Amino acid sequence: MTDVKVKRPFFIVNPKAYIYGEEVLNLALVTDELAKENEIDCLFTAQLVDIPVIVERTSHLIVTAQHMDPLVPGRGMGHVLPEALKAAGVKAVVLNHAEDPYTLSNLDKTIKRAKKVELLTIVCADTVEQCKAVAQLGPDMMICEPTSLIGTGNTSDDDYIRETNQAIRSVNPDILIMQAAGVSTGDDVYRVLMGGADGTGGTSGIINASDRRAKLIEMIGALKRVQEEEIR
Amino acid sequence: MTDVKVKRPFFIVNPKAYIYGEEVLNLALVTDELAKENEIDCLFTAQLVDIPVIVERTSHLIVTAQHMDPLVPGRGMGHVLPEALKAAGVKAVVLNHAEDPYTLSNLDKTIKRAKKVELLTIVCADTVEQCKAVAQLGPDMMICEPTSLIGTGNTSDDDYIRETNQAIRSVNPDILIMQAAGVSTGDDVYRVLMGGADGTGGTSGIINASDRRAKLIEMIGALKRVQEEEIR
Amino acid sequence: MTDVKVKRPFFIVNPKAYIYGEEVLNLALVTDELAKENEIDCLFTAQLVDIPVIVERTSHLIVTAQHMDPLVPGRGMGHVLPEALKAAGVKAVVLNHAEDPYTLSNLDKTIKRAKKVELLTIVCADTVEQCKAVAQLGPDMMICEPTSLIGTGNTSDDDYIRETNQAIRSVNPDILIMQAAGVSTGDDVYRVLMGGADGTGGTSGIINASDRRAKLIEMIGALKRVQEEEIR
Amino acid sequence: MTDVKVKRPFFIVNPKAYIYGEEVLNLALVTDELAKENEIDCLFTAQLVDIPVIVERTSHLIVTAQHMDPLVPGRGMGHVLPEALKAAGVKAVVLNHAEDPYTLSNLDKTIKRAKKVELLTIVCADTVEQCKAVAQLGPDMMICEPTSLIGTGNTSDDDYIRETNQAIRSVNPDILIMQAAGVSTGDDVYRVLMGGADGTGGTSGIINASDRRAKLIEMIGALKRVQEEEIR
Numbered sequence: 027m028t029d030v031k032v033k034r035p036f037f038i039v040n041p042k043a044y045i046y047g048e049e050v051l052n053l054a055l056v057t058d059e060l061a062k063e064n065e066i067d068c069l070f071t072a073q074l075v076d077i078p079v080i081v082e083r084t085s086h087l088i089v090t091a092q093h094m095d096p097l098v099p100g101r102g103m104g105h106v107l108p109e110a111l112k113a114a115g116v117k118a119v120v121l122n123h124a125e126d127p128y129t130l131s132n133l134d135k136t137i138k139r140a141k142k143v144e145l146l147t148i149v150c151a152d153t154v155e156q157c158k159a160v161a162q163l164g165p166d167m168m169i170c171e172p173t174s175l176i177g178t179g180n181t182s183d184d185d186y187i188r189e190t191n192q193a194i195r196s197v198n199p200d201i202l203i204m205q206a207a208g209v210s211t212g213d214d215v216y217r218v219l220m221g222g223a224d225g226t227g228g229t230s231g232i233i234n235a236s237d238r239r240a241k242l243i244e245m246i247g248a249l250k251r252v253q254e255e256e257i258r
Numbered sequence: 259m260t261d262v263k264v265k266r267p268f269f270i271v272n273p274k275a276y277i278y279g280e281e282v283l284n285l286a287l288v289t290d291e292l293a294k295e296n297e298i299d300c301l302f303t304a305q306l307v308d309i310p311v312i313v314e315r316t317s318h319l320i321v322t323a324q325h326m327d328p329l330v331p332g333r334g335m336g337h338v339l340p341e342a343l344k345a346a347g348v349k350a351v352v353l354n355h356a357e358d359p360y361t362l363s364n365l366d367k368t369i370k371r372a373k374k375v376e377l378l379t380i381v382c383a384d385t386v387e388q389c390k391a392v393a394q395l396g397p398d399m400m401i402c403e404p405t406s407l408i409g410t411g412n413t414s415d416d417d418y419i420r421e422t423n424q425a426i427r428s429v430n431p432d433i434l435i436m437q438a439a440g441v442s443t444g445d446d447v448y449r450v451l452m453g454g455a456d457g458t459g460g461t462s463g464i465i466n467a468s469d470r471r472a473k474l475i476e477m478i479g480a481l482k483r484v485q486e487e488e489i490r
Numbered sequence: 491m492t493d494v495k496v497k498r499p500f501f502i503v504n505p506k507a508y509i510y511g512e513e514v515l516n517l518a519l520v521t522d523e524l525a526k527e528n529e530i531d532c533l534f535t536a537q538l539v540d541i542p543v544i545v546e547r548t549s550h551l552i553v554t555a556q557h558m559d560p561l562v563p564g565r566g567m568g569h570v571l572p573e574a575l576k577a578a579g580v581k582a583v584v585l586n587h588a589e590d591p592y593t594l595s596n597l598d599k600t601i602k603r604a605k606k607v608e609l610l611t612i613v614c615a616d617t618v619e620q621c622k623a624v625a626q627l628g629p630d631m632m633i634c635e636p637t638s639l640i641g642t643g644n645t646s647d648d649d650y651i652r653e654t655n656q657a658i659r660s661v662n663p664d665i666l667i668m669q670a671a672g673v674s675t676g677d678d679v680y681r682v683l684m685g686g687a688d689g690t691g692g693t694s695g696i697i698n699a700s701d702r703r704a705k706l707i708e709m710i711g712a713l714k715r716v717q718e719e720e721i722r
Numbered sequence: 723m724t725d726v727k728v729k730r731p732f733f734i735v736n737p738k739a740y741i742y743g744e745e746v747l748n749l750a751l752v753t754d755e756l757a758k759e760n761e762i763d764c765l766f767t768a769q770l771v772d773i774p775v776i777v778e779r780t781s782h783l784i785v786t787a788q789h790m791d792p793l794v795p796g797r798g799m800g801h802v803l804p805e806a807l808k809a810a811g812v813k814a815v816v817l818n819h820a821e822d823p824y825t826l827s828n829l830d831k832t833i834k835r836a837k838k839v840e841l842l843t844i845v846c847a848d849t850v851e852q853c854k855a856v857a858q859l860g861p862d863m864m865i866c867e868p869t870s871l872i873g874t875g876n877t878s879d880d881d882y883i884r885e886t887n888q889a890i891r892s893v894n895p896d897i898l899i900m901q902a903a904g905v906s907t908g909d910d911v912y913r914v915l916m917g918g919a920d921g922t923g924g925t926s927g928i929i930n931a932s933d934r935r936a937k938l939i940e941m942i943g944a945l946k947r948v949q950e951e952e953i954r
Binding site for chain 4: 504506510511512543555556564565570571574580587
């Protein structure tokens with residue numbers, strides 16, 4: 027098990043393969059500054075070769091890999107070794123994204139390997155049935171995303187959010203749930219968090235913004251507002 | 259096209275997923291020192307998260323990724339972006355290893371993307387037919403390895419080496435050829451290079467050596483001997 | 491939903507790719523005769539091209555495909571269309587065998603397509619966690635098989651059988667459970683059924699028997715004995 | 723090697739997963755009748771479960787599977803066994819379609835298995851480079867199809883047809899070449915055959931025709947015209 031505790035509500039910035047090198051580092055630095063300022067937990071993913079400098083130059087991000095394989099040290103040319111991620115300062119890993127689907131068997135193995143090396147697992151799921159199935163595998167967090175919405179800028183409807191939240195919690199109430207499909211404004215953030223999600227964030231909504239810092243301030247500000255309303 | 263010119267005979271150290279973090283950095287530092295001292299070209303692969311520090315701390319290695327995907331900047335969660343590798347200082351990429359097979363279509367696309375971002379391509383092949391097929395795709399280098407021998411410590415026989423060398427050169431004489439199956443001693447290095455290969459190297463033969471530096475000195479020494487005999 | 495009702499305890503003969511043509515038809519005819527004689531339900535799988543003649547020549551078998559894809563009529567060169575199986579008289583389909591693993595997403599889709607065209611789904615799972623995950627997807631039946639035992643002739647131990655049975659029933663008590671790993675004798679059949687399985691059967695234990703009819707009589711006889719003890 | 727000799731120009735009807743059962747049998751019967759009447763060689767593919775009745779009820783078709791795996795009799799749940807296809811009367815198999823891509827290694831193995839059991843191999847390829855690579859693997863026939871055109875109803879342009887024909891023949895002049903992308907009229911058939919292809923045919927152009935028989939008469943008529951012009 028990992029000792030990273032994630033405080034809800036939390037945020038994820040997931041640049042996928044949109045940006046790299048200096049550009050992704052700059053986004054990480056801005057996100058780090060805002061996470062610190064707002065005292066929120068923030069996951070940040072990047073291409074594997076861009077992770078070391080982000081680990082080195084930031085202090086408040088939960089630096090996250092976008093893929094990991096279940097192998098153990100040894101053969102396995104081209105596969106992503108859990109121990110190598112851990113040693114590089116990675117704290118969490120996203121598995122089973124619709125753009126990187128896992129066989130059920132491999133997903134089970136990879137979650138177990140992540141626990142062994144103490145990495146947080148964030149597993150994606152699409153339908154209500156897949157959400158329940160993934161919840162049975164015991165990940166730390168889940169991302170619910172209707173595959174058909176990825177990259178469209180449309181958010182999940184309230185029914186989807188409510189049903190998938192309930193489905194996961196009925197199986198395992200300890201799993202932290204992200205609802206992030208199409209989330210790209212402060213209003214989206216507010217809506218999905220008030221709808222019961224533990225976290226949210228985005229990809230294209232942030233990357234394609236004309237001013238990424240302003241966009242993050244808008245979205246994280248909305249998250250902060252939810253946090254304060256919950257405390258009150 | 260890339261501006262990296264590889265001088266033959268050359269060497270490859272391919273630690274796959276055997277080692278990571280400080281251990282793979284140490285091996286890279288030793289290899290770098292020996293490459294410099296012996297004035298030979300040396301490819302060195304590593305887990306992606308371990309590549310940045312190797313790029314930073316070495317000067318004579320052709321730092322090589324073990325996998326790359328053909329995607330362009332954009333969506334593609336968990337996929338390895340060519341532009342990200344290039345920006346991180348990677349010079350070459352191994353594709354289609356038996357432990358990481360590519361569809362023919364993906365292999366063609368990935369080689370073309372590598373040329374676009376100016377990364378050397380090193381493509382693996384097994385049978386004579388596969389060697390010829392890969393050669394048609396125009397990689398910079400190839401690794402011929404009978405799949406059945408991987409990890410066994412047995413080297414390819416002379417017939418395999420001669421036939422695959424001829425097969426590749428009959429299609430495209432500009433491709434540099436590595437014969438590396440089971441190569442783990444100075445004698446192995448000498449034999450495959452005298453048998454017509456342009457380069458060689460190893461994985462388990464180096465990793466499992468009780469003294470890795472001594473093993474590299476032995477293998478690179480044999481390569482150096484071939485070089486000197488060829489010059490004379 | 492399908493109208494095929496499977497009566498427990500039931501049997502499965504799963505020749506995989508061991509036999510084909512006349513040889514698999516002969517095994518189907520023997521199995522059909524024994525199923526009829528013993529008034530038991532029996533699933534029988536075969537290569538897809540061998541299924542039509544088995545459907546035509548037998549009357550008591552639940553003829554079962556070994557693979558199906560989730561596609562709908564249209565494009566999909568080389569994929570196995572659910573509607574085509576149904577129209578050919580197939581009654582059930584095995585999914586996610588360790589030798590033919592499915593992504594979680596594809597497994598969910600394929601189970602839903604099978605329900606739509608009214609085919610029974612039989613889904614394989616390995617670990618306790620995978621058993622629970624699959625059970626959440628709502629298959630009609632499941633096969634629990636520790637991947638490491640496939641083809642070894644060793645049966646699952648009593649702990650594995652008890653834990654996986656409980657895991658599946660805790661999620662969905664309506665799923666019929668097969669325990670079949672390494673089952674190859676009448677004693678094996680008796681043991682796994684008395685251990686709580688709803689069905690059992692085999693592959694190599696039957697195929698490799700010097701007298702397949704005698705082996706089936708032995709195994710189905712043991713199943714019949716359990717049935718009679720349960721009625722009493 | 724197979725003893726099936728294919729006479730050029732030839733035709734292929736490839737219904738993919740569009741139709742099945744009685745509907746595909748009816749199309750096979752019409753195609754068989756026209757093949758006989760026009761004395762042309764005609765390949766006809768179908769879902770695997772639909773193949774036996776087509777083999778039984780037709781006499782002039784080269785009945786063709788849409789997929790095959792390289793396995794040998796034994797384990798391999800859900801995989802398509804070459805020997806089973808051969809025993810069922812299948813004469814040819816399409817491999818590496820863009821909707822069913824093969825790894826290079828698997829494609830090489832599957833072509834070799836097909837030769838062993840005497841099935842004709844028809845291998846798909848996209849770019850000029852892929853065409854040359856596939857030609858090195860020694861298939862009997864190839865289908866050149868720019869992936870981007872599949873299902874669009876647009877045909878390959880003359881440059882693509884000329885370049886891929888030349889590429890394949892420069893590697894191995896014995897391979898029969900089909901150009902079929904978007905071919906859906908008699909004019910298309912005439913154009914691609916006069917452009918140097920040995921065969922052509924279609925999927926959606928035939929399946930979506932309001933009168934499939936009339937469409938086949940139109941297309942096969944054009945092929946016949948080319949044949950007669952070539953003889954003169």
